[in-house]
Each structure stands twice: as structure tokens, then as C-alpha cells.
Amino acid sequence: MEDLSKFDRMMVALDLTGMDEHVLKYASMVVETFSITQVYFIHITSSFDLPKEIEEKYGDLIAPIDETLERSLHDTIGQHFTAQSQCEIHVNVFTGKVTEEILKLSKIKLIDLTLLGKKSKLYGSGLNAKKIAKSTSSSVIFVTENPPLQLKKVLVSIDYSEHSKIAFEIGIDLQKKTNAKLYSNHVYRVPSGYYKTGKTYDEFAEIMLENTKKDCERFFESMDVENVNYENTYALDDDIHPADKIYKTGIEIGVDMILLGSKGRSVLASILIGSVAEKLLTEGNEIPIFLVKKDKENFNFIEAILQV
Numbered sequence: 001m002e003d004l005s006k007f008d009r010m011m012v013a014l015d016l017t018g019m020d021e022h023v024l025k026y027a028s029m030v031v032e033t034f035s036i037t038q039v040y041f042i043h044i045t046s047s048f049d050l051p052k053e054i055e056e057k058y059g060d061l062i063a064p065i066d067e068t069l070e071r072s073l074h075d076t077i078g079q080h081f082t083a084q085s086q087c088e089i090h091v092n093v094f095t096g097k098v099t100e101e102i103l104k105l106s107k108i109k110l111i112d113l114t115l116l117g118k119k120s121k122l123y124g125s126g127l128n129a130k131k132i133a134k135s136t137s138s139s140v141i142f143v144t145e146n147p148p149l150q151l152k153k154v155l156v157s158i159d160y161s162e163h164s165k166i167a168f169e170i171g172i173d174l175q176k177k178t179n180a181k182l183y184s185n186h187v188y189r190v191p192s193g194y195y196k197t198g199k200t201y202d203e204f205a206e207i208m209l210e211n212t213k214k215d216c217e218r219f220f221e222s223m224d225v226e227n228v229n230y231e232n233t234y235a236l237d238d239d240i241h242p243a244d245k246i247y248k249t250g251i252e253i254g255v256d257m258i259l260l261g262s263k264g265r266s267v268l269a270s271i272l273i274g275s276v277a278e279k280l281l282t283e284g285n286e287i288p289i290f291l292v293k294k295d296k297e298n299f300n301f302i303e304a305i306l307q308v
Contacts, residue, residue, distance in 0.1 A: 005111040006112055007034045007113045007139070008035060008036065008037045008038060008112055009036070009037070009038045009039075009040070009109055009110055009111050009112050009113070010027070010030065010031070010034075010036045010038070010039050010040070010111070010112065010113045010114070010115065010139070011039075011040045011042060011102070011105060011106060011109070011111045011113070011114045012024070012027050012039060012040070012041050012042070012114075012115045013042055013044070013098075013102065013113070013114070013115065013116050013117070014041055014042070014043050014073060014076070015043065015117065016043060016069070016072060016076075019117040019119055019145065020076050020080070020117075020146055021076070021079075021080050022117065022143060022144070022145050022146060023079075023115060023116075023117045023143050024076065024077060024080035024081045025080055025147075025149060026037050026115065026141075026143045026147045026149065026288070027039065027081060027083070027115055027248075027285050028080075028081055028082045028083040028149075029149045029150070029190070030085035030113070030115065030141065031033075031086055031087050032083055032086065032111070032173070033151070033177050033178060034177075036086075036087050036113070037087055037088065038087060038088050038089075038090070038109075039087050039088070039089045040089075040090045040092070040105065040109055040111070041073060041077055041081075041089060041090065041091045041092070042091075042092050042093070042094060042101070042102070042105065043069060043073055043092075043093045043094070043261050044093075044094045044095070044096065044097075044098045044101045044102070045069070045093065045094075045095050046095065046096075046097075048285075052084075053304040055265060062097070063210060066093045066095075069093045069130065070091055070093050070094050073091050073093070074091055076180055077089070077097050079089065081270060092105075096196060098131075098132065099132055099135050102114070102132055102135075102136060103135055103137075106136050106137060106138050107137070107202070111136075111137075111138045111189070112138055112139065112292075113138055113139050113140070113141065114132070114136055114138045114139070114140045114141070114291075115140075115141050115143055116133075116141070116143065116286055117142075117143050117187075118142040118143060118144050118281075119145065119285065119287070120239070130278060130281050130282070133220075133277075133278075133281060133291055134278070137293065139262075139290070139291060139292045139293050140290075140291045140293075141192065141288055141290045141291075142281060142288060142290075142291070143288050144285045144286060144287060144288050145286065146169075147288050148256040148257075148288075150178075150256070151178040151180040151256045152178075152181065152256055153180060153181050153183065153253060153254060153255040153256055154171055154174060154175070154180045154181070154182055154183070154254040154255060154256065154257045154259055155172045155183045155184075155185055155233075155246075155249065155250045155253060155258045155259065156168045156182060156183065156185065156255070156258075156259045156260065157185050157186075157187075157246050157258065157259070157260040157276070157280075158184050158185065158186050158216075158219065159186065159187075160186070160215055160218075160219045161261070161274075163261030163262060163292075164260070164261050165219070165222075165223065165261075166261050166292060167259050167260055167261035167292045168182070168184065168223065169223070170259065170292055171230075171259055172225070172228055174259075175228065175229065176228075180256070181225075181229050181230070181231070181232050182228065182229065182231070183191055183230065183249075183253055183255065184216070184220075184228035184230060184231070184232045184233065184236075185233045185234070185246055185250075186212055186215075186216060186233075186234055186244060187206050187212075187234075187235045187237045187242035187245045187246060188212040188234060188235075188236060188237060189208070189236070189237040189242075190204050190208055190236070190238075191204075191208075200201075205214055205236055209234060209236070212234060213232075213234070216232050221230075224281055231254070233249055235248070235249050241275075241276075241279050242281075243276050243277075243279035243280040243282075243283060244283070246258065246260075246276070246280060247280060247283040247284060247287070250287050251284070251286065251287070253286060256287070256288070257287065257288050257289075257290055258275055258280070258287050258288070258289050258290065259290040259292065260276070260280070260289075260290070260291060260292065261291075261292045262263060262277060262291055262292060262293040263295075
């Protein structure tokens with residue numbers, strides 16, 4: 001079984017906007033829950049032009065721009081990151097392209113878990129979360145504005161694959177640390193040729209539901225779920241994309257996190273996160289998304305491209 005203790009090194013991307021407060025508070029919860037030992041707080045800028053709000057606050061300082069930005073980060077971290085005594089922290093400012101810098105640090109520092117802000121209303125361009133999710137080799141949590149700082153309910157999207165098995169096993173470990181209730185969710189669909197059977201759409205939908213319940217039973221028979229507090233849920237995919245149903249189910253249940261496994265479609269597993277996972281990142285901004293990437297399956301982005 002996967003062990004959350006593998007998440008020893010975490011990278012937290014900050015963008016010097018109001019979103020940082022939410023990300024830092026969530027990062028504190030993650031450190032305490034996952035027993036993170038090393039945290040790398042980074043800010044990546046396209047150039048060393050001092051943002052207006054930073055210039056107004058620190059403009060009287062005679063110091064290089066990167067040092068001024070680092071001081072701003074340290075001040076914000078000190079104010080909102082409450083787990084400093086539980087881990088070793090590093091603060092760095094880089095100039096360049098976000099994805100390239102994150103990938104570089106992720107490889108050098110052997111990052112296990114990355115936290116990215118997923119904005120809705122707060123000012124600031126932020127990071128290209130989808131692009132980073134595709135490119136980084138680490139697991140990723142996309143933090144929403146005002147995220148829940150206590151995990152009571154966690155939804156795990158499953159498709160009965162090895163990736164979803166890993167995701168649910170991590171969910172079990174998460175439950176042991178937080179006592180959160182787990183909900184599995186499988187999205188099923190009615191085949192396009194159902195009418196050839198002479199049955200109505202609703203009749204065939206009921207048949208598919210019964211079939212997926214049997215598949216779900218077999219799926220969990222292969223796992224150690226004794227004493228695990230979980231409930232299976234199902235959603236009929238009568239929408240454009242199953243990710244819509246996954247997110248809607250999460251909203252209806254009132255979960256604090258949606259957890260799913262990365263599904264590589266080829267040897268380029270690190271940059272092909274799966275269509276459902278990718279679409280889920282564009283859904284609403286109410287539930288944090290935890291994208292789990294299978295250990296040893298991922299490749300450095302540049303290395304993967306060279307294999308094409």
C-alpha cells in the first residue's frame with residue numbers, strides 16, 4: 001500500500017497576491033497531516049521588475065530586487081504559515097518560465113508534492129496550473145480560495161484501474177491521519193448503441209449501474225479495506241464530460257478534497273495526466289483537487305520530449 005510518508009519534500013508556489021494567504025494556510029495543514037520534512041517556497045517572475053504593491057511596501061530599501069521579493073515572501077510566510085517548527089523551509093525567487101523553473105527544482109530537490117493556487121476571484125495572473133500538472137513529475141494539490149483546513153470528507157474518483165487503486169490507498173492513509181470519511185466515485189455511461197437491444201435509455205442505464213456495482217465490488221475485493229470508513233457512489237455520465245459529474249458529486253456530498261490518480265496514456269505519463277484529470281482542473285473553484293502521480297512512472301518533461 002502507498003504510504004503518505006513518501007511525501008517528504010513539498011514545493012509551494014507563491015505569486016505575491018492575496019492567494020498566497022490561502023495557499024500558506026493550506027500548506028500548514030498539509031505539513032501537519034503528511035509529516036512533510038522539507039518545504040520549498042518559490043516565486044517565479046518573468047523579470048525582476050518590482051510589483052507595484054511590493055515597491056510601495058519595501059521601496060525604501062536599497063537592495064537587489066530578488067532580495068526584496070524574498071523579504072516579502074518571508075514576511076508573508078511568517079504571517080500565514082504556522083508549521084514552521086515542524087519542517088525545514090527554503091525560500092527562493094527565480095526568473096524565467098514558470099513550468100521550466102518548477103520542473104528544474106522538482107528534479108533537483110526530488111519534490112514529492114507540489115501546491116498550486118487555483119484562483120477564482122482574487123487578483124493576479126497566477127501560475128499555469130494545467131500546464132504544470134502535465135509537466136511535473138510530482139503529485140499536485142490545487143488549492144482553492146478559502147480552502148477547508150480540516151479534511152472531513154474526501155472523494156476519490158475511481159475507474160477500477162491501477163492508478164485509481166493507488167489513489168484510494170493514499171486516501172486510506174489520509175483517513176488514518178485525519179479520520180476523514182472516504183467516498184469512491186465511478187462515472188458510468190450508457191453505450192451509444194443501447195437502442196439496438198430494444199430497451200429504453202433509462203432501462204439500459206439501470207443495467208449499466210448494476211454492472212458497475214459488480215465491477216466496484218471486485219475492485220475493492222483486491223484491496224485491504226477492512227476498518228476503512230468509505231461509501232461507494234456512482235454517477236451516470238449523461239453530460240459532455242465525466243469530470244463534470246465527478247465535481248458535481250463532490251459538491252453534492254460536500255467533500256473537502258477530490259483525489260484522483262494520474263492516468264498516463266503512453267511512456268510520456270508525466271505530461272499526459274488523463275483527459276478526466278485535465279478537465280477536472282477547469283471545473284469550479286470550491287474543492288481542492290489532489291492529483292496523485294504514480295511513483296517511478298513519471299519522466300522529466302525535457303527527457304520525455306526527447307523520447308518522442
